[in-house]
Amino acid sequence: MAGITREISRQRGTQYRVDFRDRQGKLYAIRGSDFKPAADEIRDRISDLEQLRDAGKAPGPDLLKWVESIKPAWRYRLVKAGLVSGKDVQDARSLGWHVLDYWRDIRRRGNTPAHARRQFRRIMAILRGAKLRHLADMTVSAVEGYLGTLREGPEAIAAHTYNYHLGAIRGFTRWMVRKGRAASDPLAKAEPLDAAKVRKECTRERRAATPEEMRWLLATVEQSKPWQGIPAADRRLCYWLAVSTGLRAGEIKALLVADFSLAGDAPGVTIRAKQAKNATTEPLPLPRDLAEVLKAHLKTKVGSVRALRLPHVSNFARMLQHDLEAARQKWLEDASDPEEHERRERSATLKYTDDTGRVLDMHAMRHTRGCWLFEHHGANPKEVQALMRLSSLALVDRYTRSFRLKDKTIARRGPDLNMTLPEQAKAVGTFDDRPAPRKTAQIRAQIKDASKRAYPGTQRHTNGHHAEMAEGSQTLDSTEENRVLEAIGADSGEWNRTTDLGIMKPTL
Secondary structure, X not given: XXXXXXXXXOOOEEEEEEEEEOOOOOEEXXXXXXXXXXXHHHHHHHHHHHHHHHHOOOOXXXXXXXXXXXXHXXXXXXXXXXXXXXXXXXXXXXXXXXXXXXXXXXXXXXXXHHHHHHHHHHHHHHHHHHOOOXXXXXXXXXXXXXXXXXXXXXXXXXXXXXXXXXXXXXXHHHHHHHOOOOOOOOOOOOOOOOHHHHHHHHOOOXXXXXXXXXXXXXXXXXXXXXXXXXXXXXXXXHHHHHHHHOOOHHHHHOOEHHHEEOOOOOOEEEEOOOOOOOOOOEEEEOOHHHHHHHHHHHOOOXXXXXXXXXXXXXXXXXXXXXXXXXXXXXXXXXXXOHHHXXXXXXXXXXXXXXXXXXXXXXXXXXXXXXXXXXXOOOOOHHHHHHHOOOOOHHHHHHHOOOOOOOOHHHHHOOOOOOOOHHHHHHHOOOOOOOOOOOOHHHHHHHHHHHHHHHOOOOOEEEEOOEEEEOOOOOOOOHHHHHHHHHHHOOOOXXXXXXXXXXXXXXXX
């Protein structure tokens, strides 16, 4: 059994040492406690561990929590004495240490730093909110209960946010099982929210901006002051790039000066695979007017620096909302009379959120690009898919959801179906004055039928290349043979129509 020994030294004063032995009788000691009741508690805990070891039983959750709370050097001695196993120590470690190892493993597997940080924050938010310190505290009810409280109140999280957090911590518990840090997954039966509810809550209706709105926005931003240190020129080029190329906010922010190719007749910008959502390096064309403005803006910058000075991606919406409000105010002030001013106030022009709840945020600029490709550029769906770097035509439909057909005359641009056959053939470049050739099999069948009607009661026999009629029948003379050759166009290589079905060719 464990015992306590009082030690007195001139340097450390009075201290209490707890002694205990392993199965072979080797002595181990834990020093450092100068408070007798604390030393008594350590002795009692170690005595309990000795009894469990001798009985061949594993320590309970309370003892494992105590093992985790003591100093690492003391915990090491307990493992060496066989009072606890290495796995028990892993289980006793606080979950924060395991999460840190999980974050390192995510980075080791090649995931982006942003993904690793995002998973770490979500897991730690659940551990702190649900007060989960050890693996024994991790239960389905505790995790789902805490996430359920976040779904209540005015600042309730959306259904997809709930599922993101649950997915992050479930990935963490599965990792612990794979690494041998947990015997089973405590969250194996945790279920995410229904997919239909997620789609309903996370659907944000966006609208496409009109050319008038974009002109007012770009003109107003050009004359505005810096917003939170972001120059007006950089904000203007950010919006212009977004609506002219369909680039996402993160892709625009990551652009380097070297990514632009502004010289020559075909200016463009290259999206690096590291920054693209589809992890593919792709060049995109740029309008000439935008290329000229970019050339003047970037002429003093080196190729390895960011092309535009922009805020964090999470602040893009606030930046655009601020600029839209300023542009709308300018647009209202430009009204020529009170009636026009009142009409403009009732409209949704340059509003961040219109009366139907649709928003004009940074990602709506990408929607605008898709709608403009149909409405103003006359592009077909496959061209829109290529220019916007979409993986399927279904995404083309999603990004152009706000497209509305305005030019009704498109229905009158089809082919004229009332044209006569020669005019229609000439219109499509396929007119030919020669008669259509007849099938050889068809000619043979017609001649065979005609011969039966012209010479009833006869049979036809073939001897080599000559055909003659049976006894009592006639043989085609030279005049009839010439009629057949003339009728079928033997000299010209063409088949001609004839109404005389009483002729037939002697050699078929």
